[in-house]
Amino acid sequence: xxxxxxxxxxxxxxxxxxxxxxxxxxxxxxxxxxxxxxxxxxxxxxxxxxxxxxxxxxxxxxxxxxxxxxxxxxxxxxxxxxxxxxxxxxxxxxxxxxxxxxxxxxxxxxxxxxxxxxxxxxxxxxxxxxxxxxxxxxxxxxxxxxxxxxxxxxxxxxxxxxxxxxxxxxxxxxxxxxxxxxxxxxxxxxxxxxxxxxxxxxxxxxxxxxxxxxxxxxxxxxxxxxxxxxxxxxxxxxxxxxxxxxxxxxxxxxxxxxxxxxxxxxxxxxxxxxxxxxxxxxxxxxxxxxxxxxxxxxxxxxxxxxxxxxxxxxxxxxxxxxxxxxxxxxxxxxxxxxxxxxxxxxxxxxxxxxxxxxxxxxxxxxxxxxxxxxxxxxxxxxxxxxxxxxxxxxxxxxxxxxxxxxxxxxxxxxxxxxxxxxxxxxxxxxxxxxxxxxxxxxxxxxxx
Numbered sequence: 001x002x003x004x005x006x007x008x009x010x011x012x013x014x015x016x017x018x019x020x021x022x023x024x025x026x027x028x029x030x031x032x033x034x035x036x037x038x039x040x041x042x043x044x045x046x047x048x049x050x051x052x053x054x055x056x057x058x059x060x061x062x063x064x065x066x067x068x069x070x071x072x073x074x075x076x077x078x079x080x081x082x083x084x085x086x087x088x089x090x091x092x093x094x095x096x097x098x099x100x101x102x103x104x105x106x107x108x109x110x111x112x113x114x115x116x117x118x119x120x121x122x123x124x125x126x127x128x129x130x131x132x133x134x135x136x137x138x139x140x141x142x143x144x145x146x147x148x149x150x151x152x153x154x155x156x157x158x159x160x161x162x163x164x165x166x167x168x169x170x171x172x173x174x175x176x177x178x179x180x181x182x183x184x185x186x187x188x189x190x191x192x193x194x195x196x197x198x199x200x201x202x203x204x205x206x207x208x209x210x211x212x213x214x215x216x217x218x219x220x221x222x223x224x225x226x227x228x229x230x231x232x233x234x235x236x237x238x239x240x241x242x243x244x245x246x247x248x249x250x251x252x253x254x255x256x257x258x259x260x261x262x263x264x265x266x267x268x269x270x271x272x273x274x275x276x277x278x279x280x281x282x283x284x285x286x287x288x289x290x291x292x293x294x295x296x297x298x299x300x301x302x303x304x305x306x307x308x309x310x311x312x313x314x315x316x317x318x319x320x321x322x323x324x325x326x327x328x329x330x331x332x333x334x335x336x337x338x339x340x341x342x343x344x345x346x347x348x349x350x351x352x353x354x355x356x357x358x359x360x361x362x363x364x365x366x367x368x369x370x371x372x373x374x375x376x377x378x379x380x381x382x383x384x385x386x387x388x389x390x391x392x393x394x395x396x397x398x399x400x401x402x403x404x405x406x407x408x409x410x411x412x413x414x415x416x417x418x419x420x421x422x423x424x425x426x427x428x429x430x431x432x433x434x435x436x437x438x439x440x441x442x443x444x445x446x447x448x
Contacts, residue, residue, distance in 0.1 A: 008221055008241055009283040009375050011104070012314075012365050013321040014057040017291040018065060018085050019072055020343025021324055042086035046094045046348075053101045055327060055358075056365025060098055061194055063108025067089030072108075073196060074115030074162050078180045088187065095188050106192035106221055107184065111177050112201050113156070113163040116148070119387060121164050125150050136173050138165040157197060167319075168205040177205075178212050182208060185216050194285075198224030198234055198243070207240035223285050235282055245284040245318065247271065252288050252312065253296055256305040256406050261389035264312070265381050268391070272317040272379040280379070284318040290310075291323065291343055295332040303329070304441045306357055308404045309426075311443045314364035315393070316401040317379050327361050367424055367445060373400040374445075383413045388438065392416070400424075401446040405438035412437050423445040 019025060022041030025261040052060070064072030067080045075283065081088050093405070114121060119131040128134075128151060129142055140157030146153045147161050157163040157263075165443045166173055184190050193213070206224070213220040223232040223242040231243045245386060248271070251264035271279045288296040288309060297306055313320045323330075330349045332341035368374045377393035377400065393400045401421075403413045412435040415421075421430045425445040430436065438444065 004219055011059040011319045012056050013059045013061050014052055016062045017322045017343055023345030024084055025340045025343045040086040040090055042090040042094050046097050049098055049101055055362050059104045059340050061106050068116045069117050073110050075110050076115045076117040092188055100194040100371045104191035107190055109193040110196045112197035113165045135170055138167045168202040173203050192221030195224045203238040210239040240284050242283050253299050257301045258324055259386045262384055267383040269381050274378045275381050275446045285321055286318045287321040289323050295330050297329050298331040298333050307441050308406050314368050325349035327358045329357045373398050404443040408440050421448055
C-alpha cells in the first residue's frame with residue numbers, strides 16, 4: 001500500500017449536507033428556505049470542528065456548497081459559495097480551521113449536470129442553435145421540445161429536467177471544469193472531491209481530472225459515487241482512489257434485520273478477502289446511510305443493533321463514513337415526495353441524542369487509529385453464523401480478531417487458538433480454551 005493509500009485508509013469521514021445541517025430544507029417539498037442572513041451555516045460548521053476532532057473525525061466531506069437553484073445539485077455558479085450558506089471567505093475559513101485541527105476537507109462535486117440557471121445553458125435557451133455553448137450539453141435536439149417549452153430537448157440526470165447533463169467528452173467542457181477544480185484548490189485549499197453521479201460520467205474526463213488534481217496536490221483524494229455494478233471502471237479506468245460502497249450498504253443492516261451475518265460476510269470476503277478480494281487494495285467509502293437513503297436507525301428492526309453495526313463499520317477494511325447525526329442515533333425516512341427527514345438540522349437531531357452510541361463511536365474511532373491492522377490489514381473470515389461473526393485483520397505480523405454478536409443474549413464462538421487474549425474494546429483479559437464469550441448486541445476486538 002503506497003503512502004497516499006495509507007493516508008486515505010487512516011480517514012474517519014464526517015459527511016455534511018450543509019443545507020440540511022443548517023435547517024434550510026422545507027418538509028413539504030424539499031425546496032430550500034430563504035436564508036436568514038444573521039446566521040451563517042458555514043460558520044456553524046466551523047464552530048463544530050473541535051467536537052468532530054474529539055469524536056475522531058479526520059476528514060470532512062461537505063457539499064454541495066456552490067450557488068444553486070434549490071437543493072445544491074443543480075449548480076448555477078461554480079465560483080461562488082451558495083449565499084444561503086455564507087460567502088467564499090466563510091468556506092475558506094472553515095477549511096483553514098479544519099486543517100489546523102488535522103481534518104482534511106473534500107467537496108461533494110456535481111460535474112455530471114448543472115441547473116437550468118447555469119449561464120451557458122441559459123445562453124442555449126436564448127440563442128438556440130446559434131449559441132456557442134450548444135455542444136456543452138448532451139443530447140440537444142432542436143427538432144423536439146421539453147417540458148419547460150424551451151424549443152429543444154436535452155439529456156438529463158435520471159429524467160429530471162432541472163438537471164441538465166454536461167457533454168464531458170467536449171474538450172472545452174473538460175478544460176472548464178478541470179480549471180474550476182484548480183481554482184478551488186488555489187482559493188480554498190481543498191483536499192479532495194466526492195464526484196456525484198460518477199457512475200454515469202465519462203471515464204476519460206475523470207481520468208484527466210485525476211491527473212490534474214494530483215499534479216497540483218499529490219495527496220488529493222478522489223471518490224466516485226457508484227450505486228450499481230463493478231467498481232473497476234472508476235478505480236482503474238478513471239483513476240479514482242475510492243468509490244461509495246453501495247454493494248455492502250444493504251448487507252450492513254439486513255444481516256442484522258434478518259439474523260443472517262452470512263450476507264455481509266460473503267460481500268466483505270468478495271471485496272476484501274486475502275486471496276481473491278476484488279478491491280482489497282482500495283480504501284472503499286463504507287457507509288450505513290447518507291443524504292439519499294433512509295437513516296439506518298430507522299431501518300433496523302431493533303435499535304440495539306446500532307452497536308454491533310457501527311462496530312462492524314469501524315473494523316472492516318476501507319474508510320468509515322458517518323452521516324451527520326449518525327453519532328446521536330438520528331432517525332428519518334424519505335417519503336414519496338420528500339427527502340427532508342433524511343436532511344434534518346443537526347440542532348433538531350441533538351434534541352434527542354443517544355450519548356451511549358456517541359461514546360461508542362468515539363471509542364471505535366480511537367481504537368481504529370491506534371491499531372494498524374484495522375487501518376491497513378488484510379481481511380479473512382474466521383467464523384460465520386446467523387447471529388455471530390468474526391474475522392481476522394492482519395498487518396506486518398500483528399493480528400486482530402473482530403468478533404460480533406447480534407443476538408439479544410450471551411453467545412460464544414470458536415476460538416482461533418487457546419490462550420490469553422486482550423480485548424481492546426471491553427478492556428478485558430480472556431483466558432480462552434475453546435470458545436470466546438460474547439455479550440448481547442456487542443462484540444470484542446482481540447489481540448494475543
